[in-house]
Amino acid sequence: GAVVSQHPxxxxxxxxxSVKIECRSLDFQATTMFWYRQFPKQSLMLMATxxxxxxxxxxxxxxxxxxxINHASLTLSTLTVTxxxxxxxxxxxxxxxxxxxxxxxxxxxxxxx
Amino acid sequence: xxxxxxxxxxxxxxxxxxFTTYCNSSTTLSNIQWYKQxxxxxxxxxxxxxKSGEVKKQKRLTFQFGEAKKNSSLHITAxxxxxxxxxxxxxxxxxxxxxxxxxxxxxxxP
Numbered sequence: 001g002a003v004v005s006q007h008p009x010x011x012x013x014x015x016x017x018s019v020k021i022e023c024r025s026l027d028f029q030a031t032t033m034f035w036y037r038q039f040p041k042q043s044l045m046l047m048a049t050x051x052x053x054x055x056x057x058x059x060x061x062x063x064x065x066x067x068x069i070n071h072a073s074l075t076l077s078t079l080t081v082t083x084x085x086x087x088x089x090x091x092x093x094x095x096x097x098x099x100x101x102x103x104x105x106x107x108x109x110x111x112x113x
Numbered sequence: 114x115x116x117x118x119x120x121x122x123x124x125x126x127x128x129x130x131x132f133t134t135y136c137n138s139s140t141t142l143s144n145i146q147w148y149k150q151x152x153x154x155x156x157x158x159x160x161x162x163x164k165s166g167e168v169k170k171q172k173r174l175t176f177q178f179g180e181a182k183k184n185s186s187l188h189i190t191a192x193x194x195x196x197x198x199x200x201x202x203x204x205x206x207x208x209x210x211x212x213x214x215x216x217x218x219x220x221x222x223p
Binding site: 043046 | 144146148154155156157158161201203206208209210211212213214215216218
C-alpha cells in the first residue's frame, strides 16, 4: 500500500512556543490531506482538510489561527500548533487517500510543558 | 461533522470467543469504512462497504452493511491475541473528508 510519513513522531515543547508537524506522501501525490487529533482512549477527531495550493478547510470549533496548515506541494502538508498550551497536548495524525483507502502517518505525540 | 456511534465502547473476550462491534448512523450513508488501530499505532484500513446489505469477509472477519445503509457491523470469529486493538468505522462527509466513529476497544485474554 501507499506510505504516508509523519515527522516528528514525538515532541516536547514549552508553553507558548510553536511546533511544526510534517506529513508526506512518499509514493503518491495527495491533493488533499487530513489532520486528526486523538486524545487518550478516544476516537480520532477531524481537525481540518488540507488542500494543495489553497486554504485548508477547518472543522467547526477548530481555531484556524492556532492550527496553521500549509499544503504547498502535492506530497507535503504541515500543521503548526502556534502558542502551544498544555491542553494542546495530544496525538496528532495525518492521512491521505489513494482511491477509497486512507493511509495514515505514524502520528506525532505532542507534549506541552 | 458526522456523528457515528459504535457499541460497545469496550469488549473483553477470552481467546477463541467471537466478537462483534456495531456502528450506527442517524443518516443514510453512501459508504462506510472500517479501520483497526493497534495500541500506540495508527489506523489501518480494513475494508469499504458500499452496497445495501453488502457482506464481505476477510478470513475471520465479516463485515456487513445494513439494508437501510444506516448501520454496519464487524464480526470476528474465534478471536486471537493479534486481534487486540480499537476498531473504528468511518463515514464520509460532504466533501472528501471522513469521520471516525467512537470506536470499540477489544481486549483478548489468552
